[in-house]
Amino acid sequence: MAYELYYWPGIQGRGEFIRLALEEAGADYIDTARKPESEGDGATAITAFLEREDIACPPFAPPFLRDGSIVVGQTANILLYLGPRLGLAPSDEVKRLWVHQIQLTIADVVGEAHDTHHPISGELYYEDQKAEAMRRAGHFRQDRIPKYFAWFERILARNPIDSGLLTGATVTYADLSLFQLVDGLLYAFPRRMRQVLPEVPRIAALHHTIAQRPRIRAYLASNRRTPFNEQGIFRHYPELDG
Amino acid sequence: MAYELYYWPGIQGRGEFIRLALEEAGADYIDTARKPESEGDGATAITAFLEREDIACPPFAPPFLRDGSIVVGQTANILLYLGPRLGLAPSDEVKRLWVHQIQLTIADVVGEAHDTHHPISGELYYEDQKAEAMRRAGHFRQDRIPKYFAWFERILARNPIDSGLLTGATVTYADLSLFQLVDGLLYAFPRRMRQVLPEVPRIAALHHTIAQRPRIRAYLASNRRTPFNEQGIFRHYPELDG
Numbered sequence: 043m044a045y046e047l048y049y050w051p052g053i054q055g056r057g058e059f060i061r062l063a064l065e066e067a068g069a070d071y072i073d074t075a076r077k078p079e080s081e082g083d084g085a086t087a088i089t090a091f092l093e094r095e096d097i098a099c100p101p102f103a104p105p106f107l108r109d110g111s112i113v114v115g116q117t118a119n120i121l122l123y124l125g126p127r128l129g130l131a132p133s134d135e136v137k138r139l140w141v142h143q144i145q146l147t148i149a150d151v152v153g154e155a156h157d158t159h160h161p162i163s164g165e166l167y168y169e170d171q172k173a174e175a176m177r178r179a180g181h182f183r184q185d186r187i188p189k190y191f192a193w194f195e196r197i198l199a200r201n202p203i204d205s206g207l208l209t210g211a212t213v214t215y216a217d218l219s220l221f222q223l224v225d226g227l228l229y230a231f232p233r234r235m236r237q238v239l240p241e242v243p244r245i246a247a248l249h250h251t252i253a254q255r256p257r258i259r260a261y262l263a264s265n266r267r268t269p270f271n272e273q274g275i276f277r278h279y280p281e282l283d284g
Numbered sequence: 285m286a287y288e289l290y291y292w293p294g295i296q297g298r299g300e301f302i303r304l305a306l307e308e309a310g311a312d313y314i315d316t317a318r319k320p321e322s323e324g325d326g327a328t329a330i331t332a333f334l335e336r337e338d339i340a341c342p343p344f345a346p347p348f349l350r351d352g353s354i355v356v357g358q359t360a361n362i363l364l365y366l367g368p369r370l371g372l373a374p375s376d377e378v379k380r381l382w383v384h385q386i387q388l389t390i391a392d393v394v395g396e397a398h399d400t401h402h403p404i405s406g407e408l409y410y411e412d413q414k415a416e417a418m419r420r421a422g423h424f425r426q427d428r429i430p431k432y433f434a435w436f437e438r439i440l441a442r443n444p445i446d447s448g449l450l451t452g453a454t455v456t457y458a459d460l461s462l463f464q465l466v467d468g469l470l471y472a473f474p475r476r477m478r479q480v481l482p483e484v485p486r487i488a489a490l491h492h493t494i495a496q497r498p499r500i501r502a503y504l505a506s507n508r509r510t511p512f513n514e515q516g517i518f519r520h521y522p523e524l525d526g
Contacts, residue, residue, distance in 0.1 A: 098442050099382045102389045102435050112378055116388040123381055136354055139365055140341050146358040147344045153395065161403050161416065163423035174403065174416045181405035193344050200340050 045071040045124075048088050049105040053274035054226075054267075056117045056152070057105040062218040063121060065261040067128035073266070075104075118145045121215045130215040137209065144197070144208055144216040148223050151190050155223075155230065156275045158182045158282055168272075168279070179282035183234045187227065191242045194220060198244035206247055213255070220245070221252035226276030233283045287313040287366075288350040290330050295516035296468075296509075298359045298394070299347040304460040305363060307503040309370035315508070317346075360387045363457045372457045379451065386439070386450055386458040390465050393432050397465075397472065398517045400424045400524055410514075410521070421524035425476045429469065433484045436462060440486035448489055455497070462487070463494035468518030475525045 045064065049057025057073075064071045074087050088104050091097070101115025107123070114123045122142050125131025131138050158179040162171040197208060205211045208220065224245060228235045239246045252258055261267055270276055287306065291299025299315075306313045316329050330346050333339070343357025349365070356365045364384050367373025373380050400421040404413040439450060447453045450462065466487060470477045481488045494500055503509055512518055 098444060099385075100435075100438065100442070101385070102392075102432070114378075114381055114385065116385045119381055119385045119388055122384070136356075139356055139361055142364070143341075143343070143356065143358045143361045146361055150344075153392075157399070157403075161399075162420050163427065165423060165427055171419075174419070177404050177413075177416070181407060185405065185407055190344070193342075196342065200342070202340060 043110055045069060046074050046108040047071055047105060048074050048091060048108070050088065051075040051085055052268065052271075054222075054270060054276075055105075055274050058222055058268075059117050059148075059215075059219045060105055060107065060120050060124070061266070062222055062258065062261070063124055063128055063130055063215045065266075066213065066218055066255065066257050067130060068257055069128055118142065118149050121145055121219070125215050128215075130213065130218070132210060132214070141209055141214045141216045145219055147190070147193070148216065148219045151186070151223055152226075152275060154182055154186055155227065158230075159277050159279060168277075172281075175279075175282060180284065183231060183284055187231070187234065187238055188241075191238060191245060195242040195244050198248065206244065206251060208248075213252070217248060217252060218258070221249050221258075224249040225253075226270065229270040230276040230278050231283045232278070285352055287311060288316050289313055289347060290316050290333060290350070291347040292330065293317040293327055294510065294513075296464075296512060296518075297347075297516050300464055300510075301359050301390075301457075301461045302347055302349065302362050302366070303508070304464055304500065304503070305366055305370055305372055305457045307508075308455065308460055308497065308499050309372060310499055311370055360384065360391050363387055363461070367457050370457075372455065372460070374452060374456070383451055383456045383458045387461055389432070389435070390458065390461045393428070393465055394468075394517060396424055396428055397469065400472075401519050401521060410519075414523075417521075417524060422526065425473060425526055429473070429476065429480055430483075433480060433487060437484040437486050440490065448486065448493060450490075455494070459490060459494060460500070463491050463500075466491040467495075468512065471512040472518040472520050473525045474520070 047057060047060055047064070049055060075085050077084065092100060097113065099113055101113065105117055105120060106113060106115040107120045114120050125138065125141065126133065131141055159168050159175050160171060161174040161178040168175065201207065201209055203211045207213060208216050253262065272278070289299060289302055289306070291297060303315070317327050319326065334342060339355065341355055343355065347359055347362060348355060348357040349362045356362050367380065367383065368375065373383055401410050401417050402413065403416045403420040410417065443449065443451055445453045449455060450458050495504065514520065
């Protein structure tokens with residue numbers, strides 16, 4: 043039975059981290075909210091599901107994944123569930139938790155990237171918090187990107203197998219997510235990233251390597267890959283790029 | 285061998301979610317950074333460990349836990365590791381992921397609570413981002429607390445065993461963490477919480493129940509429980525409480 047992914051249509055958002063794992067694995071999945079509304083799906087399927095009163099374990103928000111009767115929410119948790127099933131996580135418990143730890147740290151950066159354009163509230167338009175966004179984005183560019191990237195570069199260097207991947211010799215969902223983080227930041231902060239990436243050659247190489255994997259390359263070239271835009275997490279507002 | 289917890293001394297912070305689990309289980313643990321600096325420990329032990337070059341899996345930041353040669357970072361990930369070992373998580377995989385999903389959602393609220401007083405940067409003093417903090421805290425109080433609390437109340441109501449706990453019939457680390465979240469918000473936003481808690485009686489009851497568990501009660505009364513203060517995540521600035 044196909045996995046069913048529930049995430050807002052029209053943006054990559056947090057759903058994209060799940061999509062990349064499903065695509066890399068060649069998994070059979072339905073991107074529920076991207077089916078035409080005429081088929082009774084689309085964004086209404088998400089809200090309708092979240093409002094159902096017969097779900098014992100209702101997720102707080104999208105993305106969530108249905109696998110038969112199982113419902114799993116929270117991006118990193120979905121990847122924790124999918125990892126071993128898709129061959130994108132180690133079988134050893136401690137190694138699996140290391141991959142998950144990396145994923146949770148990527149999630150922290152993603153949350154901070156979101157808050158560069160919404161530092162006050164997700165309920166307000168960007169234009170209504172632009173002054174605060176300028177300030178927060180400055181600190182994100184100058185302090186946070188280098189700090190996080192130094193850590194990713196360090197753990198890439200410390201992988202004892204020196205595979206160019208974050209852990210072990212084979213791709214995990216964390217590698218795919220780090221690709222997506224870099225890709226999103228390149229879209230949102232191209233000027234800053236041109237300064238940062240040459241300082242972290244292992245991250246830059248990983249970004250390139252993942253983009254060239256056959257299934258990822260096919261996915262990125264397909265219409266299943268929604269272009270980055272200014273409704274998603276990674277938004278290009280030139281004034282926030284310094 | 286005792287677990288070794290590494291977290292900044294002087295605050296509850298994210299380390300407290302780990303401490304509550306260790307205390308509830310009666311586990312043997314060392315709160316490394318709280319040992320006297322004269323014993324070579326204290327906060328320097330944390331930075332010294334993070335700077336070691338022989339650690340293949342260095343955490344990005346505290347808290348992290350050492351269990352013999354195993355090092356685990358990221359609060360929710362540490363609890364994922366400890367849960368089955370301390371008898372604070374279900375053995376069934378899907379149920380264990382549900383508990384983790386709840387924990388990750390609690391972590392989201394904790395991050396937002398932190399950002400009410402630091403909406404621009406953790407590198408700046410509160411006083412240097414107070415205007416933005418006032419604005420963000422208003423949205424947190426009015427929009428976010430009710431939204432998250434409605435969800436916690438809902439899942440408490442949907443526990444088919446109706447045990448008053450988040451899941452199943454026995455306490456998990458997520459119950460302890462929800463206690464801590466409520467306790468922290470009561471400290472930081474007492475005025476707002478007096479309005480909110482009567483609307484969510486199951487959450488209020490859980491907070492009371494957990495506080496009365498013998499080991500938790502003993503811990504809260506001990507000097508191992510650092511009082512809330514204005515260096516931690518949950519800070520009481522009356523102007524942010526509306």
